[in-house]
Amino acid sequence: MSSITTNAGDSHGGGDGHDDGHDDGHHEHPPFLAHHFDTPEQQYTTGKLGMWVFLGTELLMFGGLFCAYAVYRNNHPEVFEYAHTYLNKWWGAVNTVVLLVSSFTMAWAVRAAQLGKKNQLSVLLALTLLGGAGFMIIKTIEYRDKWEHALFPGKFNVYNKNYTGTHTPGEGHGGIEHGANVQSPATDNAHGGGAPAGESAHDTGVGGKAVVKSANLMTGPEASPRSEGANTAPQGPAPGEHAEVIAQGKPTPGPANPVIYFDPNSLGAASDAAKIVPKAAGPAGLATDAVHAGEHGAHLAYADLANRDKVRINTFFSIYFLMTGLHGLHVVIGMGLIAWVLVKGTQGIFGPAYYTPVDLVGLYWHLVDLIWIFLFPLLYLIH
Amino acid sequence: MSVISTPNQFESPAKSHEPHEQHYLNHSKGFLSWALTLDHKRIGLMYMVLVLIALFLGGTFAMLLRTELIAPGPTLMADKAAAWNLYNHMFSLHGAVMVFLFIIPAVPAILGNFVLPMMLGAKDVAFPRLNLLSLYVYAFGAMFFLYVLLSGVIHAWTGTSLPGGFGLDTGWTFYTPYSSTKSMSGVIPATFGAFVLGFSSILTGVNFVSSIHTLRPKGMGWFDMPLFLWGLYATSIIQILATPVLAITLMLLITERAIGIGIFDPALGGDPVLYQHFFWFYSHPAVYIMILPAMGVISEIISTFSRRHIFGYTFIAYSSIAIALLGFLVWGHHMFTSGQSALANVLFSLITFSVAIPSAVKVFNWVTTMYKGSIRLQTPMLYAIGFIWMFSIGGLTGIFLAALSVDIHMHDTYFVVAHFHYVMVGSMLFAFIGGMNYWFPKMFGKMYNEKVAVFAAILLFIGFNLTFFIQFVAGSQGMPRRYATYPVQFVSHHFWSTIGAYVMGASLVIVLFNWVAALINGKKAPANPWGSNTLEWQSASPPPHDNFATAPVVTDPYYLDRWKFVSDEEGWVLTDEAKAALAAGAARTGRAH
Numbered sequence: 001m002s003s004i005t006t007n008a009g010d011s012h013g014g015g016d017g018h019d020d021g022h023d024d025g026h027h028e029h030p031p032f033l034a035h036h037f038d039t040p041e042q043q044y045t046t047g048k049l050g051m052w053v054f055l056g057t058e059l060l061m062f063g064g065l066f067c068a069y070a071v072y073r074n075n076h077p078e079v080f081e082y083a084h085t086y087l088n089k090w091w092g093a094v095n096t097v098v099l100l101v102s103s104f105t106m107a108w109a110v111r112a113a114q115l116g117k118k119n120q121l122s123v124l125l126a127l128t129l130l131g132g133a134g135f136m137i138i139k140t141i142e143y144r145d146k147w148e149h150a151l152f153p154g155k156f157n158v159y160n161k162n163y164t165g166t167h168t169p170g171e172g173h174g175g176i177e178h179g180a181n182v183q184s185p186a187t188d189n190a191h192g193g194g195a196p197a198g199e200s201a202h203d204t205g206v207g208g209k210a211v212v213k214s215a216n217l218m219t220g221p222e223a224s225p226r227s228e229g230a231n232t233a234p235q236g237p238a239p240g241e242h243a244e245v246i247a248q249g250k251p252t253p254g255p256a257n258p259v260i261y262f263d264p265n266s267l268g269a270a271s272d273a274a275k276i277v278p279k280a281a282g283p284a285g286l287a288t289d290a291v292h293a294g295e296h297g298a299h300l301a302y303a304d305l306a307n308r309d310k311v312r313i314n315t316f317f318s319i320y321f322l323m324t325g326l327h328g329l330h331v332v333i334g335m336g337l338i339a340w341v342l343v344k345g346t347q348g349i350f351g352p353a354y355y356t357p358v359d360l361v362g363l364y365w366h367l368v369d370l371i372w373i374f375l376f377p378l379l380y381l382i383h
Numbered sequence: 384m385s386v387i388s389t390p391n392q393f394e395s396p397a398k399s400h401e402p403h404e405q406h407y408l409n410h411s412k413g414f415l416s417w418a419l420t421l422d423h424k425r426i427g428l429m430y431m432v433l434v435l436i437a438l439f440l441g442g443t444f445a446m447l448l449r450t451e452l453i454a455p456g457p458t459l460m461a462d463k464a465a466a467w468n469l470y471n472h473m474f475s476l477h478g479a480v481m482v483f484l485f486i487i488p489a490v491p492a493i494l495g496n497f498v499l500p501m502m503l504g505a506k507d508v509a510f511p512r513l514n515l516l517s518l519y520v521y522a523f524g525a526m527f528f529l530y531v532l533l534s535g536v537i538h539a540w541t542g543t544s545l546p547g548g549f550g551l552d553t554g555w556t557f558y559t560p561y562s563s564t565k566s567m568s569g570v571i572p573a574t575f576g577a578f579v580l581g582f583s584s585i586l587t588g589v590n591f592v593s594s595i596h597t598l599r600p601k602g603m604g605w606f607d608m609p610l611f612l613w614g615l616y617a618t619s620i621i622q623i624l625a626t627p628v629l630a631i632t633l634m635l636l637i638t639e640r641a642i643g644i645g646i647f648d649p650a651l652g653g654d655p656v657l658y659q660h661f662f663w664f665y666s667h668p669a670v671y672i673m674i675l676p677a678m679g680v681i682s683e684i685i686s687t688f689s690r691r692h693i694f695g696y697t698f699i700a701y702s703s704i705a706i707a708l709l710g711f712l713v714w715g716h717h718m719f720t721s722g723q724s725a726l727a728n729v730l731f732s733l734i735t736f737s738v739a740i741p742s743a744v745k746v747f748n749w750v751t752t753m754y755k756g757s758i759r760l761q762t763p764m765l766y767a768i769g770f771i772w773m774f775s776i777g778g779l780t781g782i783f784l785a786a787l788s789v790d791i792h793m794h795d796t797y798f799v800v801a802h803f804h805y806v807m808v809g810s811m812l813f814a815f816i817g818g819m820n821y822w823f824p825k826m827f828g829k830m831y832n833e834k835v836a837v838f839a840a841i842l843l844f845i846g847f848n849l850t851f852f853i854q855f856v857a858g859s860q861g862m863p864r865r866y867a868t869y870p871v872q873f874v875s876h877h878f879w880s881t882i883g884a885y886v887m888g889a890s891l892v893i894v895l896f897n898w899v900a901a902l903i904n905g906k907k908a909p910a911n912p913w914g915s916n917t918l919e920w921q922s923a924s925p926p927p928h929d930n931f932a933t934a935p936v937v938t939d940p941y942y943l944d945r946w947k948f949v950s951d952e953e954g955w956v957l958t959d960e961a962k963a964a965l966a967a968g969a970a971r972t973g974r975a976h
Contacts, residue, residue, distance in 0.1 A: 035929075036506035036598075046509045046597040053589045057627045064631030064661060068646055071657050079652075154642025161651070162643055312652035318644030322635070 032354045044356050051360040055367045058330075062371055065323050069378060072315060079309050082302065083316035084382050086151060088142060092380040095138050096372065102131025103369040106338075106362045113358035116351035121358070125342040128365065132335040139328055146317070153321045157314030169302065169310070320379055327375060330368045337361045406828065410928040421511035422928065426518050427496035428826070433522060434493055435895070437484035440532070442888060444477035449850075449884040452877045455868045470867035471552040472535055472568070476528075478555030483577045484525055486807055487669060489815045490676035491587055491622075492521070495615045497826060499591060501919035501926065502609050504600040504935045509593035517586035520579060527576025531569040547572045554865065556666070559647040559658040563639040571637050578633040581626045584672075588622030591615050600918075602937040606697060609917045609940040613700040614679020617707035621668045621675070624711070629665035632658070656721050663714035671710040673807055674774075675703055677814030678745055681767050684821055685749045687915040688764035689756030692941040695748040702741035709738045719790045728787055735785035742778050746771060761913070762836040766817025769844045770810050777805030780855065795865075797876075798858025801851045809847055816843070816894060823898065824912045828925040829905030830951075835897045842890035849883030909954025914946040920955075936965060 030040060037043040073080045109124035150158035150167035158167040302310070341357050344350070350358055407424045410416075417425055448470060451458045457466030500508050508514050535550025537543060548569040553562040562570045595616050599608070636658065638644050645651025647658040686693040693699065715723055715731035723731075749771055758764065780802040784790050793799060824830055854862075857876040862869060869877060911920040919926070921935040938945065945961035948954075957965070 034511075036500075036508075036511065042597055046593050049596055050510055050513075050589055050593040053592050053623055054585075057585050057589070057623050059627075060624055061627035061631050064628045064635070067661070068635060068657070071654060072646060075654065076652060154638065154644045156642060160643065160645075308652070312645065315645040315652060318638070318646065322638065322644075326631075326634075 030353065032349065032356075040353060047356045047360055048363075051363050055363060058367060058371075062323075062326065065319070065326065066374070066378075069319050069323065072319060073382075076309060076312055076315075078305055079312045079316055080382060082305055082309075083313045084379060086146070086149075086317075087320070087380045088145070089380040091138055091142050092376050095135050096376050098131050098134045098138070099369045099372050102128045102135070103366055105131065106365045110355065110358050110362045113345065113350040113355035114352060118345065118348050118350075121345045121350065122342060125338055125345060125358075129335055129338050129342065132331050132338065135331055136328065136335075139324065139331075146321075151317050153318035154314065157317050159311060159313035159317075161311050163314075169313075323375055323379065327368065327371055330371070334361070334365050334368050337364060404923075405927055406923065406925040407928045408827075408925055419515070421507065421515055423496050423500050423508050423511065423514060424826075424926065424930075426514050427493050429518055430488065430492040430496060430521070433518075433525060434485055434489050437480055437525065438489075438891075441477055441481035441485055442891060444473045444480065445884060446888050448473040448477060449881040451867060452869075453881040454878070455871065455874060457868075467867045468552070469539075471865075472550040474865060475551040475554050475568075476532065476535075479551060479573060479577070480528055481807075482555055482669070483580050484528060486673045486811055487580075487584060488521060488587075490680060490811070490818065491591070491615060491618055491672075492517075492583075494611075494680065494815070494818045494822060495587070495591060495618075495676060498822060498919055499594060499612065499615055500598070501825075501922065501930050502612055502917050502940075503594065503598045503603070504918045504931065504937065505594070505598040506929050506931075508590045509598060510590050513586050513590055517583040517590070520586065521583040524576045524579030524581075524583060527572045527579065531573045531576070534569050534572070545569075556662060557633075557636060558662075559636065559639065559653075559655045560649060563636060563648055564650075570640055574633040574636055578630050578637075581630045581633075584622045585626045585630075588619035588626070591619040592623065595619075600935075600937050606700065607937065607939065608700075609679075610682035610693065610696070610699050610703075611676070611679035611917075613703045614676045614682070617703040618672050618675045620704075620707050621672050621710060625665045625668040625672075628661060629669075632661035632665065635661070656718065656723075659718050659721055660714070663717045664711075667714040667717065668707075668710040670803075670806070671706055673811045675706060677770070677811045677818075678703065680814045680818035680821070681749060681770050682745075683915065683917065684763045684767040684817055685752050685771075686941050687821075687913050687943065688759050688761060688767070689753045690759070690914070690943055691752050691756040692939075692943065693748070694751040694754075695744070696941070698744050699748050702744040705741040706738060709734060709741070713738060716785055716790070719787060720794045732785055732787050736782065739778065739782055742774075746775055746778075760837075762831075762833060762840055763817045763821035763913070765837060765840040765844075766813045766820065769840070770813045770817065773805050773809030773813065773847070776852075777802060777809055780805065793858060795863055796858035797854040797862045797864055800864045801854035801858060804851045804854075809851070813843075813847075816840075819898075821913065822919075823901070824908030825919055825922075825924050825926070827902055827905075828908050828923075829901045830908045830912065831897050831901035831905055835893065835900075839890045839893040839897060842893065843887060846883050846886030846888075846890055850880050850887055851883070853880050853883075907952075909952060911946065911955040914943060914948060914955035916940055916942050916945055 029035075033040055033043055037046065105124045105127040109121055109128060112121040112124055146152060150156065150163070150165050154160060155162040156165070157163060158165065158169050305313075338361055341361050344357060407422055410422075417429065420426065447459065451466065451470045451473065457463045459469055460466040496508070496514065500506065530545070530547075531551050534545040534548065537545060538549030544567070548567055548571070550568045551570070551573045552568040553566050553570055557570060557574055562574075595608070595612055599605075635644070635646055639647050639653075643651060646653045647655050649655055682693060682699055713731055713735045715727055716735045719728050719732075749767075760768075780798070784793055784799060784802060820831065820836060853876050857873050857880075858864075860872070862873050862876065908924040910922065910924050912924070913920070916938065917940045918931075918935040918937065922931050945957055946955040947958045949956050
């Protein structure tokens with residue numbers, strides 16, 4: 001770094017640079033210096049500025065998606081509140097850690113390049129690459145789960161009006177969360193489990209605000225026609241209704257299927273009406289759900305949603321896939337760039353005088369990380 | 384035979400000084416030396432070829448749609464439905480091709496690429512490889528539009544539809560939900576093409592911003608830059624900040640149409656007005672992408688051909704930035720009738736009015752620069768004066784449209800059509816052709832025929848005003864845009880408008896032939912044919928591969944008194960005083976203001 005600054009001090013700028021540089025060979029033209037730059041310092045500043053400007057364009061591109069997210073969530077808050085529970089926040093958290101660690105190794109790699117530590121640079125870049133790969137593998141696991149339950153964007157989504165596949169709405173709710181047996185909606189509910197219905201909303205802590213909100217939603221005009229059925233709700237769960245039991249937050253009788261709300265097999269004849277297909281759901285079935293969610297509402301159940309929102313759930317997944325997909329594409333591109341500087345690094349061309357590519361790839365990688373830092377809470381952790 | 388050999392004898396002594404005059408055009412030969420070049424000048428020329436093809440295509444569509452409108456009822460085809468359908472495709476393709484393939488890249492990618500590094504006294508742009516990439520990205524994006532065009536032609540002839548639909552009938556704005564659901568046309572290939580073209584635009588913007596920041600030579604501070612660079616800088620900011628939003632918008636539109644994600648489709652809970660917000664968040668600033676570099680060109684031409692230092696340099700420079708920034712805050716004025724809140728309408732209306740201030744600052748400064756100047760009405764100056772005239776009309780009618788109550792009446796009428804054609808064609812096209820005529824000698828080392836060029840400029844001016852001024856009248860009387868037919872009261876409006884379009888088309892053909900003729904047997908251009916003082920004129924015409932044989936000396940870019948006219952062959956040369964000052968090393972700091 002120091003050698004660069006001294007160079008820059010000597011002769012910076014085109015007019016003189018052209019003269020002096022070519023006439024008397026005042027400063028040497030190192031191999032990495034492009035012909036149209038006068039000094040390594042100028043080249044470095046230019047590259048860095050260009051990268052920052054480019055990152056600005058990246059932010060704005062994602063900005064469009066964040067904007068779409070904000071508008072759609074504002075227009076249909078219940079859709080988001082319900083649909084996001086399909087995402088596995090633990091995989092999301094693990095991925096966040098993976099990316100953060102890879103950002104750390106990347107930053108360290110830049111330092112190693114500056115110091116010209118060739119081997120250290122290679123190891124750190126390899127670790128960063130590994131982090132990227134780990135992120136993509138986890139993302140693939142998550143995507144595969146969505147794929148298996150037909151939770152892809154648009155008409156490939158089971159909730160879409162035009163869906164033609166064989167999957168049914170509601171299945172796969174909780175996704176891998178279920179398999180991992182951690183942090184399911186049921187866990188949340190357990191906190192408020194013993195409290196009287198209606199009070200639990202305040203006891204759930206984390207989700208307090210959202211809970212109140214959802215309760216309000218359900219007492220709105222949408223909920224009112226169902227009040228008739230609501231009275232029947234507290235009468236206790238029928239044997240086949242354990243899905244609703246969970247929604248009520250009462251201690252679950254058995255650990256079986258703690259998160260599957262609408263498993264067709266577990267629904268008894270009594271709740272046939274509520275069977276999956278929203279249009280076929282009887283008013284009573286809807287009403288009980290609505291009230292349960294309203295009472296302690298840690299999470300909306302599918303049946304709690306207004307009919308018009310049920311067909312909009314796919315849009316959450318469209319936004320989810322567009323955002324994470326575009327982000328994943330950036331991760332892959334970043335991995336390609338890291339592999340490229342890794343190869344370059346093994347040739348030993350980086351050192352105190354020249355480390356621009358490592359630095360710029362690092363900047364890019366941090367941006368990819370940063371975007372994920374926003375995506376994770378917005379998509380996985382909302383209430 | 385002797386007639387031919389005589390000039391050779393005269394030329395031979397001159398040639399002995401420079402046996403084979405090396406310049407960027409003959410620096411290296413062969414297809415690959417062009418296809419893989421990193422030279423900004425060659426890239427600029429390749430852009431020129433592609434962009435002029437786009438102009439030709441867009442112009443052809445314009446001729447066809449004006450022909451359809453020459454009389455009410457079906458004109459191009461006997462069958463009503465077919466004629467209307469053809470008209471829809473023509474106006475959509477005209478708009479999309481002109482905006483995305485011609486107007487946006489024309490001045491920055493051709494003139495900017497060629498001139499920007501030279502004005503900086505640099506050897507190239509900051510990222511030459513990125514520059515070449517953006518050219519190829521442009522070509523790649525353009526191919527999608529060609530595909531759309533081809534699919535339309537094939538469908539018209541054979542009735543078969545290529546994958547993705549045929550033609551384009553959504554208008555260049557691709558408004559949802561029509562574009563995402565009902566349209567049978569090639570919305571996906573067209574929007575994907577625009578998506579790709581956006582990246583070309585972004586890369587050029589990144590390149591220019593970086594170049595201007597870091598490649599300025601010693602002695603050239605920000606406020607010593609030629610105003611064309613300020614124009615390009617402001618443009619690049621918009622390209623960088625707005626284009627990514629268009630990219631993501633078009634991506635959303637494509638997925639919406641392909642698989643129905645439901646963000647814009649009201650039937651799926653989406654918001655079609657959101658699309659309009661997204662679209663105009665890019666496309667209104669894009670209007671300034673089109674006009675700001677054009678304004679930069681005009682600043683150069685006006686000063687040079689008035690032989691006066693530009694008046695109010697800093698005001699012009701700042702007003703470019705002001706227009707760029709304000710341009711981001713006015714997109715809602717495209718949606719006064721789309722059901723925005725009244726408050727939003729009022730705010731957008733107010734901010735839109737405020738854009739008039741920096742625009743007027745520029746016009747005042749240009750006119751004041753001309754005041755008491757020794758004006759030479761050469762071709763570039765004719766275009767510049769035409770620009771001031773038409774930009775004033777286009778800008779002032781924009782004020783009409785910014786007024787809420789007036790806009791309710793004028794919205795989607797020919798008044799709007801006339802307004803934005805005055806800005807985009809009357810202003811931007813005039814600045815582009817004026818700039819091309821201004822830098823043509825530098826680019827090719829040849830002089831075009833001045834008389835023919837002047838004739839074409841005047842003809843273009845007449846044709847343009849004939850085409851579009853009458854559209855203000857038609858629009859204010861209620862003629863809606865994008866209609867293939869009209870009631871009898873508009874017959875004469877449309878007839879004369881179409882005649883004007885033909886005149887425009889003819890004059891553009893003359894311009895093009897004049898350039899081609901100059902390339903074939905134009906007189907050799909001097910290094911400085913106009914007496915300008917920006918750095919590119921200190922180099923030979925055409926410039927050598929590295930732009931400058933000797934490093935250019937930075938002075939005030941509008942210190943025109945350094946140059947005196949010698950002859951048509953030698954052009955303008957430095958005065959003895961300027962040479963003496965140069966020898967004394969004083970020119971570096973000698974500023975005129």
